[in-house]
Amino acid sequence: MPLPLYLLAVAVFAMGTSEFMPAGLLPDIAADLDVSVGTASTLTSAFAVGMVVGAPLMAALARNLPARASLLGCVLVFLASHVAGAVTSSFAVLFATRVVAALANAGFLALALTTAAALVPPDRKGRALAVLLSGTTVATIAGVPGGSLLGTLLDWRATFWAVAVLCLPAAVGILTGVPARPGPRDSSAGPSLRQELAQLRNARLLVVMLLGALVNAATFASLTFLAPLVTDTAGLGELWVTVALVLFGAGSLTGVTVAGRLSDHRPGAVVAACGPPLLLGWPAMAVLANRPTALLLLVFTQGALSFAVGSTLISRVLYAAAGAPTMAGSYATSALNTGAATGPVIAATTLHTPAGAAGPLWVSGGLVAVALAVRVSLRNPVSGLAP
Template sequence: MPLFVYVLGLAVFAQGTSEFMLAGLVPGIAHDLSVSEGAAASLTSAYAVGMIVGAPVMAALGARWPRRRALAGFLAAFVVVHLVGAVTTYYPLLFGTRIAAAISNAGFLAVAMSVATSLVAPERRARATAVLLSGVTLACVVGVPAGALLGDRAGWRSAFLAVAVLCLPALALVFRSAPAGAARRPNVELRREARALRSRAVRLALVLAALVNGATFATFAYLAVIATEVTRLPDGAVPGLLAAFGVGAFLGVNAAGRGDGRLRRGLVLALCALPAGWLMLGVASPHAVALFLVSVVLGGLSFGVGSALVGRVMHVASDAPALNGAFATVALNAGAFLGPLLAGAVTGATGSAQGAPWVSAGLATAALAVLAAARLRGAPEPATRAPGEQPRTSRDVSGAT
């Protein structure tokens, strides 16, 4: 695996820490800015909105820029908006900085996934994708609990400042190690790549990724609230719970990295287990030991399946090398937006954060139903394009699933 893929993974770790650390900062932000916990948790949805909007636009722009300039520019912008977010006392401005940070993150991630997969052979693309997503799961294991602990000890603003500082080594390494060549593509090629969305295989992978990630974030955004209000754990236990979830996520992503982008039996079985797992977490949430154990399992299942589905998107959309990373980013963050939004509606109506895992179970069940319906159609598995082979037209792939 090229060393620069790991450099990209380091940057994704810093950005993932920012994206997920809000799960441990919701109570502090709500208290400090005098907003509801639902409003504070909606900052997760704000980030998702920025990723959804930013991914296709930034990927299209990044496809025309030298890769070093694109990666460094997106990461530098990410640092600046975190500094602004750390000092604001105005909730709408904090909300806006989350969207701006997400747009920068989306651009970086879309370019990074395209660069990483272009540096390896086709059979190692899933592994390269897993290395990048391992940065996200390491953020869950180390960055998010550390952010929660820092927020508990020094306030949530210190966590935002820490993320900005954490990005600086990654930024220096990107300046030093990123490929300097331009990846300029004419508009007509980007329009052709967008036609990959006509493929049933691509659409199925995107829908599954959105639903699975929606299930993940519906509960993850409320995990700190569940721990303190349902399980009655002290605030100091929240970093440990987030770390437990992150350990499972790290193991799940690395297991998924052994796949090849196809809907293998292991992926299908893991997807089948997700609804039961989220239901189990809902039942276990009042009990501390059970909550920790189930969180490890759910971290592995949810992030493992999510990572495998990202690999699936990259596989079936291999004819769109500049935009397939953006496709996956949009799908994941559509789920990250939908999940907390639905969970917020349910928890607001019931008055208890214990409703969030039930929302996750419903979204995971919907993903399973979509997959079952697609399997009944019985369309063939698309082939992977060999290096140097000319891209197929959308008509060639439109019947694949």
């Protein structure tokens, strides 16, 4: 894989750390800025919505600009938003910085997905995507737990400063390592924006986007509420929440790495092999959540299966949107983040039911079941997109 892919993954690591870090910082942010924890939690929603809206918007605005300049601009805006967030004493300003950071993150990821696909031969998009998404998985292993620890030892502002600092090597790497134009970015040399948007009428593309959103919704439905499952249901101490997050991240890195080697040529086989165990794993986790060893083992396994299936489906989006060379990454990004935004909302409705802390796990199982049912009913749209 080309070196620029790994440089892009460094930026994805910084952005992934930022996306997930507020979960462990909300009480401190609320106390410092004199708002309720519920109000502080809207920072997460703001970021998710910004990602969904920002991906196509930023990709459309940057489609005629050199890739390197666009990527660098997104990183610098992301950096500046974290500096502003770190120094503000106003919750409204902090909220605004999270929206701006989400727009920059969405734009970067959309552009990075498209750039990654252009840096490799047409039949290696899945492997390129795996390298790129490894930045997110490493963020869950090291970045998010590290940010939580830093916030505990110092304060929440230190975590924002740390993310800003992480952006500096990413910016230098992009400036020195990413080609200015790794692929067709001039509208005169490719389809117009109208033609690229018309790809969204492609039923196969919409189906694969739906499948990717469903699987990612299932992933984030349970990941968001992992802490009470570990501390309340399994009866473990708070330190074990970090251990569980690291295990999930290690599993996700394993899944995306293995699937990345197979998803280009055997996407249907990846989904067929990993989909049913993923479906069964969520209810098994709900039933066995009071057994710490079983719970932690399943956290790793579900992380691996979720990212194996999810990354394969997102790579299929890039293939299905081949007629939209500058917008394909934004379609993949929107699918991912639609799932990330809706899954936790659905899961939250089960917390005050008899299922309790295990409710989100049953939601995840249901979402995966819907995804697999759609795949079967439409005669396997995933493998039909092999190059």
